[in-house]
Amino acid sequence: MDQIVATYNLSKRYGNTYRVKDVNLSVCEGDIYGFLGPNGAGKSTTLKMILGLSRPTDGKVTVFQKDFEANRRLILSQTGSLIESPSYYGHLTGLENMRVIQKLRDVPDKNVTEALKIVRLENQKNKKVGQYSLGMKQRLGIAMAILSFPKLLILDEPTNGLDPAGIGEIRELIKSLPQRYDMTVLISSHLLSEIEQMATSVGIINDGRMVFQGSMDELKNKSRPTIVLKTKNNKLSQKLLLSKGLACEEHDDSLVFENLTDEQVIQANRSLVEANIDVLRIEENNKNLESIFLDITGKESSL
Structure with missing residues (x-):
């Protein structure tokens, strides 16, 4: 055009x-x-x-x-x-x-x-x-x-x-x-x-x-979904998953992963279950446009 x-x-x-x-x-x-x-x-x-x-x-x-x-x-x-x-x-x-x-x-x-x-x-x-x-x-x-x-x-x-x-x-x-x-x-x-x-x-x-x-x-499309995983022992879970090549950060009593494929989510869940670590919750969070705007500008979306 x-x-x-x-x-x-x-x-x-x-x-x-x-x-x-x-x-x-x-x-x-x-x-x-x-x-x-x-x-x-x-x-x-x-x-x-x-x-x-x-x-x-x-x-x-x-x-x-x-x-x-x-x-x-x-x-x-x-x-x-x-x-x-x-x-x-x-x-x-x-x-x-x-x-x-x-x-x-x-x-x-x-x-x-x-x-x-x-x-x-x-x-x-x-x-x-x-x-x-x-x-x-x-x-x-x-x-x-x-x-x-x-x-x-x-x-x-x-x-x-x-x-x-x-x-x-x-x-x-x-x-x-x-x-x-x-x-x-x-x-x-x-x-x-x-x-x-x-x-x-x-x-x-x-x-x-x-x-x-x-x-x-x-x-x-700049909204990259994150996987939020909560277990009975997040510290041990984080260490175990890192050894499997699945890096994450602990935030608000949960483990947060970016850019995980479905197969990697399955792998993470299976590894934790096999290690006898109870998995309480697995969620996918998508950023809304306001979050994207905040990421880009570092400022609130409505000032």
Whole structure:
């Protein structure tokens, strides 16, 4: 599939400190690409460089397989974005705010009607935005971003501050965009649970560096099951099994094995029984995505 966004050793330095360092990000056509990382990891800085809002210290950006700096106007005409928080005039209505963006984008009236309908604000369009709830303001920001029905939509933490119902609405809206409107979506978040439910591909950034990039399935495949075995005498069991080439660690009154085959599990159990050591329990534990995220970043999955 065609690359819609690509960065090459993209870096941003403030003083002597790199906020983003050598990031190689790749978003393919039709993706919902989840850009994931703890707060302060460099997500917003990266997105700002992709949009030309911040100049890279090193590296380059291509969008639609064109160099950004050489094709800025063309690229931005086909890109919609919502970075950090929506910008709006609080004393104007939702519709009047949309009209402002309509003039800037030079799009027909039907786009305004359709965008407001998509974000479910058609019945609140004549209300002043200053009186909108936080969720309504976020939806208005997304409506502004999709007003020209761009090929690329970039959303920076679009569910920040929303209640569970509002998060669910935004999530379902984003999931519908690629199929309904042929949009490619690049969305950042520090909430793994949100990215997991909508993204097809994911990139994880930590301390300014990309530490994982691939499909959601590839991320899930990083979950290596462990075998947890509990016996009446774990110390003796560990020594016996090590002599059989089965290394393990003792943790929480159990022995933990990684990457054991079914045959090795059978061998371990048989060896213990033959040594008259009572086996109390054998379990297989699979890491969930939050555990994988913690392993990759060394930080909590929701900060």
